[in-house]
Amino acid sequence: MITPTTFLRARVPQLSRRSALTSALVSLAAAGVAVARTSDAAAPAAPTYRPLPVTDDPVLHAVRRLSFGATPQLVDHVRAIGVSAWLDEQLGSMPDLHGTVVGAGPALPLPEVVAAAVASVAHRDAVQDLQVATFARAAWGDHQVYELVVEFWSNHLSIAAQLPYVRDHKAVDDRDVVRAHALGTFADLLTASVQSPAMLRYLSNAESRGSHPNENYARELLELHTVGVHAGYTQRDVRDAARVLTGLTVDARTGLFSYRPEWHATGAVRVLDWTSPNADPDKGLDVALSLVRYLAFHPATAHHLATKLVRRLVSDTPSVALVASAARVYLEGGTAIVPVLRHIVGSAEFAGSAGQKTQRPFEWFTAAVRALGLQPAPTLPVAGGGIASSLQQLGQAPFGWPAPDGYPDTAAAWASTASTLSRWNAAQALVQGAVRGIGPLDGDTLVGTPLPATAGALVDRLAGKLIGPVPRRALRAAVLQGVSMPAGQAVDQATIGALTPQIAALLLSSPEAQVR
Amino acid sequence: MSPFEAQECADLACTRRRLLAGAATLAGLGALELASPRLAFASGEQRSDLLVVVSLRGGADGLSLVPPLSDPGYLTARPDIGVRPGQALQLDGVFGLHPGLRPLLPFWTDRRLAIVHAVGDSDGTRSHFEAMDAMERGVNAATAVSSGWVDRHLTARGLRVGDFPALAIGNRPPGSLQGPAPDLSVNSVRDVRVRVADKRRVPTEKALAEMYAGVAGPHADAARSTLDALRRFAPLRDHPYLPRVGVNYPTDSFGVGLRQIAQVARAGVGLQVATLDLGGWDTHEGMGDAAGGAMTQLVSRLGAGLAAFARDLGPLLATTTIVTMSEFGRRVWQNGSGGVDHGHGSAMLVLGGGIRGGKVYGRWSGLDASHLENGDLRVTTDYRDVLGELVQRRLGGGSLTTVFPDHRPRLLDLATQR
Numbered sequence: 001m002i003t004p005t006t007f008l009r010a011r012v013p014q015l016s017r018r019s020a021l022t023s024a025l026v027s028l029a030a031a032g033v034a035v036a037r038t039s040d041a042a043a044p045a046a047p048t049y050r051p052l053p054v055t056d057d058p059v060l061h062a063v064r065r066l067s068f069g070a071t072p073q074l075v076d077h078v079r080a081i082g083v084s085a086w087l088d089e090q091l092g093s094m095p096d097l098h099g100t101v102v103g104a105g106p107a108l109p110l111p112e113v114v115a116a117a118v119a120s121v122a123h124r125d126a127v128q129d130l131q132v133a134t135f136a137r138a139a140w141g142d143h144q145v146y147e148l149v150v151e152f153w154s155n156h157l158s159i160a161a162q163l164p165y166v167r168d169h170k171a172v173d174d175r176d177v178v179r180a181h182a183l184g185t186f187a188d189l190l191t192a193s194v195q196s197p198a199m200l201r202y203l204s205n206a207e208s209r210g211s212h213p214n215e216n217y218a219r220e221l222l223e224l225h226t227v228g229v230h231a232g233y234t235q236r237d238v239r240d241a242a243r244v245l246t247g248l249t250v251d252a253r254t255g256l257f258s259y260r261p262e263w264h265a266t267g268a269v270r271v272l273d274w275t276s277p278n279a280d281p282d283k284g285l286d287v288a289l290s291l292v293r294y295l296a297f298h299p300a301t302a303h304h305l306a307t308k309l310v311r312r313l314v315s316d317t318p319s320v321a322l323v324a325s326a327a328r329v330y331l332e333g334g335t336a337i338v339p340v341l342r343h344i345v346g347s348a349e350f351a352g353s354a355g356q357k358t359q360r361p362f363e364w365f366t367a368a369v370r371a372l373g374l375q376p377a378p379t380l381p382v383a384g385g386g387i388a389s390s391l392q393q394l395g396q397a398p399f400g401w402p403a404p405d406g407y408p409d410t411a412a413a414w415a416s417t418a419s420t421l422s423r424w425n426a427a428q429a430l431v432q433g434a435v436r437g438i439g440p441l442d443g444d445t446l447v448g449t450p451l452p453a454t455a456g457a458l459v460d461r462l463a464g465k466l467i468g469p470v471p472r473r474a475l476r477a478a479v480l481q482g483v484s485m486p487a488g489q490a491v492d493q494a495t496i497g498a499l500t501p502q503i504a505a506l507l508l509s510s511p512e513a514q515v516r
Numbered sequence: 517m518s519p520f521e522a523q524e525c526a527d528l529a530c531t532r533r534r535l536l537a538g539a540a541t542l543a544g545l546g547a548l549e550l551a552s553p554r555l556a557f558a559s560g561e562q563r564s565d566l567l568v569v570v571s572l573r574g575g576a577d578g579l580s581l582v583p584p585l586s587d588p589g590y591l592t593a594r595p596d597i598g599v600r601p602g603q604a605l606q607l608d609g610v611f612g613l614h615p616g617l618r619p620l621l622p623f624w625t626d627r628r629l630a631i632v633h634a635v636g637d638s639d640g641t642r643s644h645f646e647a648m649d650a651m652e653r654g655v656n657a658a659t660a661v662s663s664g665w666v667d668r669h670l671t672a673r674g675l676r677v678g679d680f681p682a683l684a685i686g687n688r689p690p691g692s693l694q695g696p697a698p699d700l701s702v703n704s705v706r707d708v709r710v711r712v713a714d715k716r717r718v719p720t721e722k723a724l725a726e727m728y729a730g731v732a733g734p735h736a737d738a739a740r741s742t743l744d745a746l747r748r749f750a751p752l753r754d755h756p757y758l759p760r761v762g763v764n765y766p767t768d769s770f771g772v773g774l775r776q777i778a779q780v781a782r783a784g785v786g787l788q789v790a791t792l793d794l795g796g797w798d799t800h801e802g803m804g805d806a807a808g809g810a811m812t813q814l815v816s817r818l819g820a821g822l823a824a825f826a827r828d829l830g831p832l833l834a835t836t837t838i839v840t841m842s843e844f845g846r847r848v849w850q851n852g853s854g855g856v857d858h859g860h861g862s863a864m865l866v867l868g869g870g871i872r873g874g875k876v877y878g879r880w881s882g883l884d885a886s887h888l889e890n891g892d893l894r895v896t897t898d899y900r901d902v903l904g905e906l907v908q909r910r911l912g913g914g915s916l917t918t919v920f921p922d923h924r925p926r927l928l929d930l931a932t933q934r
Contacts, residue, residue: 049732204800207853215857216800219642229643235890238642358735395687402795403573405645415734416688418701420742424724425711475727482723502716506723511731511739 052511054355055468059083061354065313065516066090066345067144069367072465074144087345090145091183091338127161127399128388130171132437134398135387139366140376149341150182151362152312154399156305157193157225158406159202161399168255169198170399186305186335187296190225194292195257197250203404206250208242209263218242220404222271227300233272240269244276244291247284259285272298296335302327306340308409313344315356316410322349357516358411361394364423368430368508371466373446375439386436390429394422427508431501443500451496455480456487458496462503467512479506563934564673564912565870566781568838569666569791570822571690574798575644576842577856578863579893580811582631582876585612589883593849596805597856603806607631611876615806616815619823623867627874628826628833630930632902634861634878636844636895638923642858644798647843652691654900656922663695665919666789669907670697672918680748681741682789683780685773690791700745705757705776708749721746752783763828766820770794774825781832794818797842801853826867834869837910837931841899847891848883861893864902870910870932877902877928901925909933 055061062083063070078086138147157178161170173196181189193199200206200217208214218241223229247264250257264284269276274294276287295301306326310318325347326340333339344350359367391397395418401407408414426435433440446465452458459479463471471479480487483502491499507513583599584590586609591598604612605621611633613621623629639656641647650657654665663671666682681698684690693699702708712720721743728739757779765771770792777790796814803811818840826833845862867873879896881887887894904925907913909932916925 047730049730049736051732204853204855207801209852212849212852214800214851214853214855216798219858223643223645229641229646235642358733403644412734414688415738416684416701417738417742417745418687418703420735420738421708421710421745422687424742428711474729478723478726481726482719484719502720506720506727509724510727511733511736514735 052355052515053472054515056354057469058351060468061351062086062345064367065350065353065357066148068138068147068363069370071370071373084346087145087342090143091341126171127167130161130174131388131391131398131400132386134174135362135366135391136376138362139369145341146182149337150178151398152309153178153182153189155401155406155409156308157189157199158401158404159198159399160402160404161198163202165201166198169196169201169250172196173198183338184336185296185333186301186330186337187293189337190292190296191289193225194221194245194248194288197255197257200248200250200257205245205248208246208249209260210246210265213239213242213246213265215239215242218245221245221295224405226295226304227272227298228304231272231298231300231304237271241271241291243267244269244271244278244284244288247281248288271295297331299327299331302330306330309340309344310349311409313341314347314350314353316412319349322347355515358414358514359516360407360409360414361396361419361423362391362398363516364514365391365394365426368427368513369438371508372430372441372504374430374441377437377439387438390426390435394426395419423514424505424509427505430508431505441501441504443497446504447496447500451491451493453490454487455483455485455489455491455499458491458499459487459503459507462500463507466504466507467510471507472512475507475510475512479503479510482506564788565868565906565910565934566787566832566836567666567789567906567911568777568825568836569690569692569789570818570838570840571791571793572797572818572840572842573648573793573795574842575647575844575846575858576797576840576862577799577803577811577846578633578635578842578861579845579848579856580803580806581614581617581815581865582607582633582863583612583614584610584633584880584883586610587883589848589885593883594856595850596854597803597811597850599806608876610880614812614815614819616812616817617819619819620826620865620867623823623826624874628867628869628871630866630871630873630875630877632864632866632877632897632928632930634880634893634895635864635897635899635902636861638895638898640844640860640895642844642860644843644858649691651841651843651899652694654692654903654920659922661921664690664692665903666692666791667695667697667699669911669913669919670789671695672915673912679788680780680786681744682791683777683787685776685790685792690793693789693791698741698744700741700748702745702749702776704772705749705779706753708745708753710746748785752779752785759824759828760830763824765824765828766817768817768821770817770821771824774821775828778825778828781829781836794821799846799855800851800857801855803850803855822865822867835934837866837868837870837906839867839902839906840865845893848888848893849891859892860889861895864899866902866906866930868910868931870934872930872932875930877930897928898923898925901928902930905929905931 059079060070060075063075063078067074141147154174159166159170159173161167177189177192177196181192203217203220204214205217215238219238222233222238222241227233243265247260249260249263261281261284264281266278266281269278271291274291276290278287303323306323307318310322310326314322322344326344329343330340388397392400396407429435430438431441447461452461456476459476460471483499580599583604585601585604599612599614601612603615605615605618606612607624620629637647637651639650641657646657652664653661655661670682675697681700682693684693684699684701686701686703689699689701710717710720724739725743728736757775759765759775759778765775773792777792780787794817799811803809806812822838826838829836841864842862845859846856847859851857881894881896900920900923904916904920905927907919908916913919
């Protein structure tokens with residue numbers, strides 16, 4: 001029974017914002033401010049809360065953290081060859097980007113059945129198509145770590161794809177910028193990004209010219225893409241960076257990148273410690289690319305990217321030491337991305353971080369689909385309902401974040417009633433086969449043989465498949481209550497068939513099923 | 517009487533009775549047990565307005581919303597995108613209202629709509645994310661306080677039995693609600709339900725409650741709030757909401773969101789605070805002019821939505837304060853792409869029964885180059901001056917030093933003491 005004390009109880013404030021809670025309290029106390037109650041100690045009947053037990057299985061931890069959802073097959077595979085060899089396998093070869101191209105749409109390095117499903121779509125919408133393809137690669141593709149890194153860079157160089165002046169360009173950005181360089185160097189990735197029509201349109205640079213340059217892209221290039229907001233640059237630096245970027249635009253006829261010297265603002269420029277005489281309009285693109293390289297190699301960029309990668313892979317509160325060492329690896333490797341990933345994943349902090357990350361909605365959805373063993377429906381829908389709108393309702397459709405800072409990656413940022421309810425309902429929809437584009441649940445296969453003899457055994461079996469080895473006692477009891485069955489109740493095949501979807505939806509709604 | 521009747525009840529004692537009646541009804545549904553006595557009535561019998569915070573995300577251009585028509589610098593700086601005197605609705609000798617805000621004009625005329633100009637964060641930055649974050653928290657960017665200003669206000673004022681949690685329309689509550697005070701985020705009142713067969717609903721919700729019992733973490737806290745929301749919204753979601761006769765909400769997300777807020781407000785369940793976003797204000801290019809174009813469309817959405825909401829509240833508007841805010845304003849001079857880049861001073865709209873409206877507040881130093889700050893409209897009124905006065909006079913607010921620890925609000929006298 002939830003009581004109103006739940007509401008009156010203090011919630012832990014969002015720690016990720018900029019500093020530890022303690023410093024917030026210290027600062028408030030120093031200012032003579034009455035500090036809001038932040039513990040339950042004073043409330044007589046307030047319940048105590050404990051963290052979930054975490055797995056001590058390093059393989060399960062690594063697979064959960066580095067994929068879009070653990071499946072029994074993937075866990076078995078990684079257990080057989082070891083985490084390190086799996087990582088080599090995943091990072092060693094890039095998928096063939098152009099292996100399966102469907103019409104004018106994005107490349108789809110996918111199992112054949114999925115590509116066929118995408119190809120069968122009659123009415124194509126460039127953005128929803130790309131969203132569905134992105135989901136399909138994450139849920140059903142074999143290149144799990146690659147997809148994870150692609151997602152990271154898509155979000156770092158976030159582009160709100162549904163904007164009318166961007167929507168036709170994002171698929172090309174996805175293929176030629178993010179996917180092409182996800183495992184390469186950041187310098188190359190950024191160099192491609194500043195010449196990406198989608199980015200130039202999104203951040204208004206395509207229209208920026210001459211005497212009144214548009215500062216939008218310049219500011220986000222510094223603040224979000226490279227050195228970060230506290231790197232010490234000023235409005236002058238932003239203005240000069242905007243001048244440097246003038247002329248980088250999109251050819252209105254072809255939709256391709258073009259550089260227009262007549263739009264380029266010439267004259268000496270300085271951004272942080274980088275300078276250029278910038279005298280020749282014909283050399284403006286070279287000047288811009290020189291600034292981009294300078295920024296990619298800047299120590300503040302190294303620190304910024306390392307912080308975000310550690311937050312993605314290890315913890316909502318990245319440790320100073322791991323960020324510093326990852327930043328060093330980044331600079332020593334000439335901005336190469338794979339060594340940084342290996343460094344972070346190989347760290348003791350990564351190994352000790354089980355339970356420290358919560359899935360965001362996209363990862364939760366793919367993980368649920370993978371754990372349930374759901375297959376793509378023969379036809380992947382594009383418009384109206386289906387996968388894209390489910391992701392939209394969950395709050396994390398790919399390329400759907402409206403601002404250029406990308407989706408947040410901390411548990412606190414996603415903890416809301418709307419977000420929770422949408423997960424619970426998406427779990428129900430998945431087991432009921434109600435998401436168009438995703439096939440129905442094959443309960444018999446999920447349960448497997450021999451058939452469990454009791455309701456309790458059925459819950460244990462499904463928990464093992466969906467959330468990990470042994471369910472918490474309270475979870476087991478809750479699920480049994482949810483299906484109105486005592487643990488020892490004998491179950492036959494028909495009852496198992498009826499109960500399986502209900503039990504699966506409850507397990508996927510559990511706190512255990514949110515762990516990344 | 518049913519607490520969910522859509523019957524207005526402007527009288528305060530009545531509101532209070534209905535609030536308690538609402539609590540009792542919920543308790544009757546098995547939803548509410550008595551809160552810890554120490555917290556109940558912690559603040560005595562203070563009364564407050566319903567506060568509705570509308571965040572114009574992206575940096576709203578105050579010089580378009582409320583153009584300084586008589587300032588000779590205005591159209592010089594904005595030959596293509598400025599609002600011309602013939603297009604604007606004249607407010608006083610200096611300012612006009614963007615034609616897209618025409619639906620709000622009656623509220624200006626009867627003095628319930630006030631405007632504060634050249635307002636913003638006096639500690640401001642041009643970064644969207646830093647500026648928004650600081651403003652949500654109500655502190656200077658470098659101040660290490662993680663809670664939001666609305667949350668600190670609610671926490672300081674104390675929570676009472678029957679108080680409805682702060683309501684955020686959207687997927688996630690804004691930063692202003694971060695902290696210990698309870699909040700709910702919903703996209704649609706009607707959809708606050710677990711989609712299972714009716715006969716499975718009770719056991720399913722019970723199972724969810726039990727599996728999260730005792731579990732720590734933000735996600736588990738949100739799950740507990742969700743279960744509470746399911747109960748609180750159960751009586752509302754099954755009744756179709758009928759706005760007041762003659763009120764037509766726009767069908768965009770902003771209009772629909774305001775309609776949800778009105779539904780909860782008019783149900784008399786004790787709603788204290790609601791928040792809502794209207795995005796799209798990062799107008800770096802292609803704004804068009806007041807005769808049409810992107811900016812005019814956006815401003816029209818704001819005007820039509822707010823006017824419908826205020827009219828739908830009816831007599832409840834007497835005890836409601838609606839405030840719009842944005843992380844910063846825009847540059848005075850238009851850029852080469854028919855837009856304006858990030859600047860500083862913007863304008864706030866404050867609407868409600870307790871507002872001394874029909875007046876533009878703030879200090880106007882003009883658009884002459886010598887008065888600009890780096891090409892920006894200088895912030896002459898801190899946004900916390902406005903919010904601080906609302907907290908103090910309309911929201912039963914206690915300590916302003918708690919709500920705004922590093923700014924001492926200088927009151928503009930734009931609100932009456934409640």
